[in-house]
Amino acid sequence: MVALLLLSGVVACEETSDAADGGSYSNAPYELCDGSDRIRLGYQSGGGFVEESYFFEQPYGTDFLFIDGQCDFIIAGHKGTPGTFSAGHLDAQTAGELEHTLGLDQLPKGEFADKESCPDAGTVSLATAQFYGDCSCGCDPGTPAALERAFEAVTPALTQLRAQGAAHSGDVEVAAVARNFGSARAWPFSWPIGEIANERLNDSTMPRKERVLEGADAQTARDLRSEAYAEDGEKRIQVQSGGGLYELLVRDRVPPAFAAEITRFETRN
Numbered sequence: 001m002v003a004l005l006l007l008s009g010v011v012a013c014e015e016t017s018d019a020a021d022g023g024s025y026s027n028a029p030y031e032l033c034d035g036s037d038r039i040r041l042g043y044q045s046g047g048g049f050v051e052e053s054y055f056f057e058q059p060y061g062t063d064f065l066f067i068d069g070q071c072d073f074i075i076a077g078h079k080g081t082p083g084t085f086s087a088g089h090l091d092a093q094t095a096g097e098l099e100h101t102l103g104l105d106q107l108p109k110g111e112f113a114d115k116e117s118c119p120d121a122g123t124v125s126l127a128t129a130q131f132y133g134d135c136s137c138g139c140d141p142g143t144p145a146a147l148e149r150a151f152e153a154v155t156p157a158l159t160q161l162r163a164q165g166a167a168h169s170g171d172v173e174v175a176a177v178a179r180n181f182g183s184a185r186a187w188p189f190s191w192p193i194g195e196i197a198n199e200r201l202n203d204s205t206m207p208r209k210e211r212v213l214e215g216a217d218a219q220t221a222r223d224l225r226s227e228a229y230a231e232d233g234e235k236r237i238q239v240q241s242g243g244g245l246y247e248l249l250v251r252d253r254v255p256p257a258f259a260a261e262i263t264r265f266e267t268r269n
Contacts, residue, residue, distance in 0.1 A: 030104040030128060032095045036069030037257070039265035041104070041128055043154055048122030053236075055202040056175050056210070056249050057083035062122075065158060066262055071095055074254060075161050077168075081229050083251040086165030094164075101153050106146040107131040114140050126150050127265070171253040172218045175210040176246040177201055179238070187241035188220050197246060212253060225250045 032040045046054075046061025060066075062082070067073040067090065077084025090098070099105070107126075112133040114123075125134035126147065133147040176196045187193055196209050213221055228237045237248040254262070263269075 028105065030099060030107075030130070032067055032069075032099055032104070033071040033090065033092070034069040037261060038069050038129065039066050039261050040069050041065070041067040041098075041102075041126075042262070042265055043124075043126050043158070045124040046122050049120040050122075052177065052201050053247065053249055054082070056208070057251050059251075060262070063158070065154075065161065066258075066265070067098075068258070068261060072258070073161060073165070074258065075158065075165055077252070078162065080235075081225070083225070083249070084168065085252050085254065086162060086167050088161065088165035098157060101157055102126075102150045103146050103153070104128055104150075107133070107150065108144055108146065112144055112147065114143065124151065126154065129265075132268075168252040169222075170218070171212055171214050172221050173210055173212055173251045173253050174221055175201065175208060175249045176239070177249070178244060179247040180245040181236060181247070182238055184238040184240040184245055185224065187239050188224065189217060193239070193241040193244075193246060197244075201249075221248075221250045224248065 034040065043063075043065040044061040045063040046058060050058075054062075060076070063076045063079070064085075065073065065075045071090040071092075072087070073090060074085050074087045077086055107128060107130070109130045111131070114133075114135040118137040121137045123134050123136045125132065127133070133144060135143060135147075135151065139148055139151070174196055175198060176193055177198050177200065191211075196211050198206075198209050200206075201208065224237050229235050237250070239246050239248050
């Protein structure tokens, strides 16, 4: 599953004023860019029935957006290439438009967790510093109306921000898992694959072996990923080393300070 808050059922939301649609919400302004380093908005979609590579390549889901109080954001790269993201900065006008488009001031304070009626389909969630809500296979009766409206509005917003962001060109993280699914490339690095070779990627009983790549090694890994996803057939990187065949997984590295704030946001710390 995506690294989301693990909630069960509905936690009562704090409501402060009546909404025109018969519901109620907190109508205090919600400022995305409040000057802090904390994450102010998070959107995630993913989980469900996924391949093993998902657990390394897509820790935030198949699609995601995080915006901090400095107006900096990261967003999942173009769909079809897992493990990528783009980054950018919102100006005051765009931030205000996003606050209005998503109706962030209309979201109730508190938490709402949809009953996951079809877990194979995964979960979509939207959260602010004051609210968390998720749905699976559509939203169940009783979902806050403001959350449903936000989910409807978020797709065009994601498209706009993806176009505005710049593709990550810095460090990457890599891992490998023993696997044979087709033709293989020669191992391209000077260090041994054993440093990142895993029997399984989703085994919580064993620490995962992975490595951060910088500079020329990072560019080599990105090039391998680009080549693999430009080819027909398997969209995977298979490499050969020491007589063994492995799938090489490449994930753009989110800047550590920003990643730490995402973890705080997801766990509500």
